[in-house]
Amino acid sequence: MTGLYFHIPFCAKKCPYCDFFSVPYHKETTSQYVASIIRNLAAYAPEDTVDTVYFGGGTPSLLSAAQIGDILNACAKYAHLSENTEITLEFNPTGERTQYLRDLRKVGINRLSIGTQSFSDAQLSLLGRTHRAADGIRTVMTAYEQGFYNISCDLMLACPHQSEIILSETLNTLANLPITHVSAYLLQVEEGTPLSRNTDLLAALPDDDASVDRYLQAVQTLAEYGFRQYEVSSFAKSGFESRHNMKYWKCEPFLGIGAGAHSCYGGKRFAVPKDVAAFCNSRIQPTEIIDDAPCQAQEKLMLALRMTSGAALSELSVNALKVLPRLRNAGYVTVYDDDRVSLTPKGFAVSNAVISMLLE
Helix, strand or coil: CEEEEEEECEECCCCCCCCCCCEECCHHHHHHHHHHHHHHHHHHCCCCEEEEEEEEECCHHHCCHHHHHHHHHHHHHHCEEEEEEEEEEEECCCCCCHHHHHHHHHHCCCEEEEEEECCCHHHHHHCCCCCCHHHHHHHHHHHHHCCCCCEEEEEEECCCCCCHHHHHHHHHHHHCCCCCEEEEEECCCCCCCHHHHCHHHHHCCCCHHHHHHHHHHHHHHHHHCCCEEEECCEEECCCCCCHHHHHHHCCCCEEEECCCCEEEECCEEEECCCCHHHHHHCCCCCCEEEECCCCCHHHHHHHHCCECCCEEHHHCCHHHHHHHHHHHHCCCEEEECCCEEEECHHHHHCHHHHHHHHHC
């Protein structure tokens, strides 16, 4: 089984914390871009069955439903879609979109990933988001009313001025919505972004201890509402884990199409240059090989440790087994079924450090 990823890089406004590849939205350019996606899909379509399709960005919901439908029709024509393919679209909760959501259902989208981020207007303003809390609530409710029963929402943790009370209000609002999945991310200050140059906001960020507290607060509250953590940033109601994202963490094949898209397919990891014009003007998308031997044992171990299912003790090195008791006694890892190790919520809060110690 293979996943398909389409990178839609257009944004009406770039968020100050975002370092993903995106360009300003122009309606004329999207038509050329969609045509290029379809042309490349015809050239590169996987030979094996495709069981997940993901529209990421950027802001894929800037494309018309008809354009999304054209891409999905090409998927049906050139690829072998499974009967229950998971088809996800990232969605920005701005404006009245009832008819658009209705049309997305008609063309085949069956899962939404909605960029709510917070349900505090003050927090959304600090994050530079163009929507307000009411927009996020309305978008989720409208999507559900239009037949979307597999909805994920994004949640940003450790934002400027984010207190326990502010986060508690957001979590309670979020968890009472008809959603099945939450992607909760600690805000990262990426070099070169506007956020990295905003001294006032940087000064208002919680320190490391407070960031860990906000993360653990989210884990505990979401668990109380029935959202099981299955990956460091991912929480789902039973049976609603993101099948597409699981491909990344399990080193399963996926093919990315579009400017800035990445792939792990055919025994290689490669990427398309971040150049919309080059992508549109090339007969087939140019690619750059990143790794000609991906998914080796060390990488698989690192990715496995990002998931609550963890890794087999037999996969750990002698040095890792020596440090394991110390991490276990400190509450960062747990050993279960006598032969598997997994990070605890406390360990996931500082996962980079813990995983590094287990990989040394």
